[in-house]
Amino acid sequence: MYPRIRAALDDVPAYVPGQSAAGLVKLSSNENPFPPLPGVLERATAAAATLHRYPDLAATELTGELSEFLSVPTDFIAVGTGSVGVLQQIVQSVASVGDEVLYPWRSFEAYPITTRIAGASVVEVPLDAESRLDLKALTNAVTERTTLVLVCSPNNPTGPAVRRDEFAALLARVPEDVLVVLDEAYVEFVRDPDAVNGLDFLAAHPNLCLLRTFSKAYGLAGLRVGYAIAHPPVTAAIRKCAVPFGVSSIAQLAAIESLHSQDAMRERVDAVVAERTRVRDALLAQGWPVPETEANFVWLPTGARTMEFAADCRQSGLLVRPFDDDGCRVSIGEPAENDLFLAAAQAGIRSRRSRSSSVSRRTSSRTIPSQTPTSGGRPTKL
Known part of the structure; x- marks a missing residue:
C-alpha cells in the first residue's frame, strides 16, 4: 500500500x-539565442568557489540593485527561482481551497498548475478572435470567491x-482586496507605445503585483532568478512562501552583473525584435494568420493540425512548441534558424491549402471549418 496523496493533484x-x-x-522554449552578457560568465564562475556556503537568503545585494534600477523601495521587491517560482509563491500566498483564480486562456501553462496545487479553482476566460486577452470579459468573471487575477502581457504563447x-479599466473595476498580477516576463521586448508597463500603475494600486524575470532578455534561463514588485504587505507574504535559499549565489551575482550590462542587453533585444518583425512579415506573406507579437516568439494558429505541423518541423530539423489543438509557438532564434523555420512554415501552408482544396472538391455541399481557432462564450470554471 502506498501513502495517501492529495486528491487535488489528480487534476494538476x-x-x-x-x-x-x-x-x-x-525554437521551443523562448530562450535567448545569445550567450550570457559581458562579464556575467566570469562573475558566475568566480561565485562557484563558494558553493560550500549557503546563498544570501534575502538576496540583499540583488534586491538593492533592483531597487535602484526600478526606482522602487527595497521592500517592494521579492526575489525567487525564476518568475514561475515567484508565481507559485504568489498563488500560495492568496489562494486556497474555496477560492477562485482567474486568468485568460490560452495563456502561460503554469497558471492552472500552480492554482490547482494550491487547491483553488481555476476560471479560464477565452481570448478574443485575434488571440488577445479579453480584459473586459476577465473583469466580468470576478466573483466574491475571486482572490487572484493573472494577466500575461505580452501573452505567452500568443x-x-x-x-x-484596457489594463487601467481592469484595475478600476477589480475589487481592492483581489490581487492582480501583471506577468511581464517579456517586457523588454515590447515596442508598442500603447502597451502597458506595470510600473506606471504600481504606486496607485496596492493590489497590483508585477512579475519579471532574468530568463528571457538577460539570457539567464538556466540559473532561475525572477522577482515580484508589489507593495510591502504583498511582498512580505510572497517571501514567506519561498523555499529558503532557493536562489543560488551564482544566480544572484549573475543577475547583478546582467543589470550592469543594459546597453548590451538592449542591443541584443533589438536584434531579436528585428528578427521577430522579419519572421512575422514573412509568415503573413505566406498566408499564415499570425497575431501581433510583442514577445520573442510568434504564434501559428494551426488548430487541428498542430501536432502534425510540429512533427513536420521536426522532420525539417527544428523543434517548435505545440499546444494541443490550438497552435504552435515558435521562438525567435538566430537568422539562419529562423530561415529554416520559415521554409518549414512555407511547406506547411502549402500542405494546408492543398488539403483544404481537396476537401472542398469532395464536399462542395458543406462548409469547411476554419483551422484558425476562435474564442468566445462563457468563462470555464474547473
Missing part, C-alpha cells in the same frame, strides 16, 4: 517544457500585449 496538468534533441534547432487603457 504536468508542465510541458520545450523539447531538446541533439542535432535539432531548438504574443499580443495588453494596452494601457
Whole structure:
C-alpha cells in the first residue's frame, strides 16, 4: 500500500517544457539565442568557489540593485527561482481551497498548475478572435470567491500585449482586496507605445503585483532568478512562501552583473525584435494568420493540425512548441534558424491549402471549418 496523496493533484496538468534533441534547432522554449552578457560568465564562475556556503537568503545585494534600477523601495521587491517560482509563491500566498483564480486562456501553462496545487479553482476566460486577452470579459468573471487575477502581457504563447487603457479599466473595476498580477516576463521586448508597463500603475494600486524575470532578455534561463514588485504587505507574504535559499549565489551575482550590462542587453533585444518583425512579415506573406507579437516568439494558429505541423518541423530539423489543438509557438532564434523555420512554415501552408482544396472538391455541399481557432462564450470554471 502506498501513502495517501492529495486528491487535488489528480487534476494538476504536468508542465510541458520545450523539447531538446541533439542535432535539432531548438525554437521551443523562448530562450535567448545569445550567450550570457559581458562579464556575467566570469562573475558566475568566480561565485562557484563558494558553493560550500549557503546563498544570501534575502538576496540583499540583488534586491538593492533592483531597487535602484526600478526606482522602487527595497521592500517592494521579492526575489525567487525564476518568475514561475515567484508565481507559485504568489498563488500560495492568496489562494486556497474555496477560492477562485482567474486568468485568460490560452495563456502561460503554469497558471492552472500552480492554482490547482494550491487547491483553488481555476476560471479560464477565452481570448478574443485575434488571440488577445479579453480584459473586459476577465473583469466580468470576478466573483466574491475571486482572490487572484493573472494577466500575461505580452501573452505567452500568443504574443499580443495588453494596452494601457484596457489594463487601467481592469484595475478600476477589480475589487481592492483581489490581487492582480501583471506577468511581464517579456517586457523588454515590447515596442508598442500603447502597451502597458506595470510600473506606471504600481504606486496607485496596492493590489497590483508585477512579475519579471532574468530568463528571457538577460539570457539567464538556466540559473532561475525572477522577482515580484508589489507593495510591502504583498511582498512580505510572497517571501514567506519561498523555499529558503532557493536562489543560488551564482544566480544572484549573475543577475547583478546582467543589470550592469543594459546597453548590451538592449542591443541584443533589438536584434531579436528585428528578427521577430522579419519572421512575422514573412509568415503573413505566406498566408499564415499570425497575431501581433510583442514577445520573442510568434504564434501559428494551426488548430487541428498542430501536432502534425510540429512533427513536420521536426522532420525539417527544428523543434517548435505545440499546444494541443490550438497552435504552435515558435521562438525567435538566430537568422539562419529562423530561415529554416520559415521554409518549414512555407511547406506547411502549402500542405494546408492543398488539403483544404481537396476537401472542398469532395464536399462542395458543406462548409469547411476554419483551422484558425476562435474564442468566445462563457468563462470555464474547473
